[in-house]
Amino acid sequence: MNHVDRLHPWCIICLQPNLQHLVLNRFQRRHAAEAHLKVLQQMMPAASYTIMFDSSAEEIEATLSTQWLPS
Structure with a gap:
């Protein structure tokens, strides 16, 4: 996952036959993805x-490994 993808984690996926999918667009916020x-x-x-x-x-x-390490 590149830097731009990390900044835009919400994806609209087009579901295709044979359990395949296609990422159509990426968004920073869920409400923007829902509107699109x-x-x-x-x-x-x-x-x-x-x-x-x-x-x-x-x-x-x-x-998880960096946040939950015992001090």
């Missing part, structure tokens, strides 16, 4: 979309 999702659903109602918070497992582990 509403427009997408009005423009293309046949497609399936969802909002996802993208945080890699290694970042979570790094955060």
